Amino acid sequence: MLQDELKSQLQSIGQADILVGIPSYNNARTIGRVVQAVGAGLAKYFPEARAVLVNSDGGSLDGTPQAVAQASVDLENILIAHRVNPLHKITTPYHGIPGKGSAFRMIFEIAEALKVKACAVLDADLRSITPEWIELLLRPILKQGYDYVAPYYLRHKYDGTITNSIVYPLTRALYGKRIRQPIGGEFGFTGELASYFLAKDVWGTDVARYGIDIWMTTTAITRGCKICQAYLGAKIHDPKDPAADLSAMLAQVVGSVFSLMEEHVGVWRAVRESEPIPLFGFQFEVGLEPISVNVDGMVKALELGLKEFIPLWEGVLSEKVLNGLKGLSPSASELKFTDDLWVWVVYDFALAAHRRLMTREHLLRSFTPLYLGRIASFILETQQSSHEAVEERIEALCRVFERDKPHLVQQWNHQVNRGGQP
């Protein structure tokens, strides 16, 4: 499916050892720095490798491809004197559904065509990337025999709330692997795994959008890949487009997790406990930028959601969860969305999606106010807490997810008749 121009470009390159992929859409402000860091990282740590940088672009109008083309590294400036293989740069538009997953698909196609040994993918909006990220994501693949490297960052205590409240605890409870940033955005993996990803028939689903990260991580876990984590320091990135629809993003990520549960039920049902995953890299302290959060807006979203959606959830969520939600106080001073209730909410939504009790899109989108309510409650509870204390709170939440997993397993294949629904 590669275009002729791209094909001839790949033919002229022949084969490569390393491919670094950067999906982008209107990232002219930051992508130049990312490309420079990649160039410096490859020159510094893999000077003899034949390396290719692929920018898979979604039709940017702000000059992103030009920024990629113009970005270059002054090797003398970073004290590199040894001979360095030239870095090939490819900028190409991707085809298919607009989204990060489709951009990755193009990167996988090029990786397969060039028969690369190792791949790394990086977000184009990064502001804190350093050349060391390239080494940390690729060396475990090239030298240590790992198949998949997940990132490990220091983030602000309220940054990455979907990861902290749903994806990390749920993935850990389901598959028994403590991968702290399963949807981090920066990954390293083998060329063979890239071909495996490419061969899967998922490119017309949410995987083509925001679901790609959790799909890659879960696929690596369930395939039995050797996985490790790389300590990358702080993750600071450009703020997301405020117009981006949170509800759609949440539905795509959570929907992907639920779809993967269907696909890998044989794997996760048997998992009883979680195990730590090796973490490479020097763990240094960093100062994190403060971020602002609109808690009142989140509480209002919860209030409106509870008022309007409770009738929709009758017969879809369990009585226990419905009663718990009805008992929530929609006032910022008294709101307490407990870990116990949150875990049951997530498990009930997973079960409702499994039993197809409501149109999938409606079910997933009706989840947004509950998510915002939970985040608001968490922020209110941990306002005075340190980064370490918040990490401990997330660990406690993970333990509740693991503790209540037998309920999920038991209910998964149990056809219940609730509220008159057959």
Added chain:
Amino acid sequence: MKGLWKTAFIDPLREFLGQVGAFMPHLLVMIVILTLGILGAWGIKSMIFRLLVAIKFDQICGRMGLSQTLSKGGVREAPSHLVSRVVYWSIILIFLMLGLGALNLKPVDQFVAQVFSYLPYLLVAIVVLIVGFLLANFFGRATLIAAVNAQVSQARLLARAVRLAIILFALAMAFEQLGIAKTVIVAAFSITFGGVVLALAIAFGLGARDAAKEFIEQRMKRNQHQKEEDFSHL
């Protein structure tokens, strides 16, 4: 006296009995057709019910929100029961018409022919209504969810308006199909629909100017909040 008795009583009675005798086979045929119809309807009803259970029709209706709507309307029966019952009574009705036709009575024959020629239109109208009802539920719920997620305080009102508009549209199409007051229905629908749009435009432009201003200000404030919110959910 004897002649009078014969003319006044015996001959009419004989003629009546003759007519009854001639009518009896038709009646018998009608009873047979009706009996076959009842048996056939019962068999087909059971078959349809099993088929609907097999394809998980109730769950599909649940997902579309139809079960909840029926439940709200006081219909406690499962949709699979409801559909199989409708099929049962439709078959009974068809066999009743066939049975009536077997009586070989001219007015009844004409009535039956009219009913049968009308049936396709009736079926199309029923299908239009069912599809319209399903679409109204689906889009009503989609609107409610989207509006709540966009934090529109009048989300339910908006969802009801969407649902009502689709149901009205389906009703107009069904009546048009049935040929009931065709021009009146189309005109009434156009006037109502146009009227609603005009009323909204006027209300928003004049009467509800303050509400519109408040709404836009709230939206702008919310966008400002979103811009202030610089953390990533992912």
